[in-house]
Amino acid sequence: MQPLLEQACWDTLYMVGWSTVIAVVGGLPLGVLLVLTDRAGLLQNVLANKVIGQIVNVARSMPFIILMVALMSFTRWVTGTTIGREAAIVPLAIGAIPFFARLVETAVREVDGGLVEAVQAMGGNTWTVVRKVLVPESLPSLIASTTTTIVALIGYSAMAGTVGAGGLGDIAIRYGFQRFESELMWITVAILAVVISLIQAAGDFAARSLHHRGGRAGPAPKLRLLKAATATSKTV
């Protein structure tokens, strides 16, 4: 039982880890672009904004299990197979990119427009604004968004079991539900709960330590971030 769970843990971390990396790499520029191309944005382009927004909405509205099936031929083209851990990463990542992009958009929109203006007044171009203002200033929120994305991906990864990718969720379904080994199911649930709590705590800690806003007000930033994280996950 133990090696089974151990393997499942690694499978989950492997899938979630890689898909998070891809989601961040893909979702960050997409989210920033959503802000920049919006009305009164630095790269205002209403058409591009609408197109990107629609793609993100469609991808977001699709249930993960459907997305996984719909993407099968693409997955085969990328990884050469449609089963196993690697094959699960493709739909997980593609499902998470628009999810993360929306969170990035919300976080970047929070950055004070005055800071953008200040950098423009110094002679900075759009790229400078993104690099020196939008991303660093929203970093605590971006970290919180990443935490939310990881937690959501752990949830999705349970469904990856249907393509033989393994992982904790898969164990819970196959052993716990289908074979009535309820003890094993509760153990996986407990492990998932612990893993998610640890990730959330680590994310909160990272976000808080990057927050230089509350010099005097100690606990305030934490509360703010938690609120922001729950608020965004609700709208997801």
Next chain:
Amino acid sequence: MITTSGLTKVYRSRGREVTALDGVDLHVREGEVYGVIGQSGAGKSSLIRCVNLLERPTAGTVTVAGQDLTALAGRGPRAGKELRRARSRIGMVFQHFNLLSSRTVQDNVELPLEILGTSGKERSRKALGLLDLVGLADKAKSYPAQLSGGQKQRVGIARALAGDPKVLLSDEATSALDPETTRSILQLLRDLNRQLGLTVLLITHEMDVVKSICDSAALMERGRIVESGTVGELLATPGSQLASALFPVGGEASADDRTVVDVTFHGEAATQPVISQLSRTYNIDISILGAAIDTVGGLQVGRMRIELPGRYEDNVVPIGFLREQGLEIDVLGQEPVLLKEGARL
């Protein structure tokens, strides 16, 4: 140093047009502190944003240090390389400081230098020098959130100076500060203006700001400049709204058949015993309704509101006498046309 001519800015939104600037001609001389004052909505903010083209003017030109910025702007909404280069030589401070909360004070001051591509060593040398200049050498490693409003604005000023600008634009820099801090920030701007020969264009809605540091001032109303000139010129202009706001004297006429006259003394005239001379020469009783002496734009100025018996028509000669003494005379309740005729007497 800064010249705008025919500067016009029209905002269009949902078919409606709002004219924020309506043909503004502004001329700021090198090395002076120039204040533009007006109520909110008068177009001050649009004006200062048009000077470094953060806002594109709809029409008109902006020239800073001999360079026509409107010609550099290009056509697209984004600023080209030339314009960005020009902007880096114009410092700007903001009402809400606009410091990056993710960077230390020193890193905030280094930001414009990073954009200019200055090397790391040179950046930190310069940033520390500027922080010393604004009196915050010990706060280099602090974060903006740990500073008071006045300290934040000092950082903002240090940052604005990092690119060695000849011109500093101040967008309501003291409006978010308490009176005490306002004074110290204005003093700093004045010192920088003197020490570095910095030309300062500031916009404000506080008359005190103009009074304490400006060499010249302009009054804006509904997108137009309605009065402008050096503080001395403004005080010498009869009926000037700016002059009376800069230097108010109170007092109402005690009866209908009296003439109320505002007398402004500056320079040598301030030492002459004109009022007693007037009284003796024309044998009239003069009541003083109000008087004040103050320093405006570095000039010692006195202002007195006096009341003469009889209507304006009866007092043309005594008023002419006062004018001959080199005093600025403003007869209350007279039409501007009459005043101008009077000025030629």
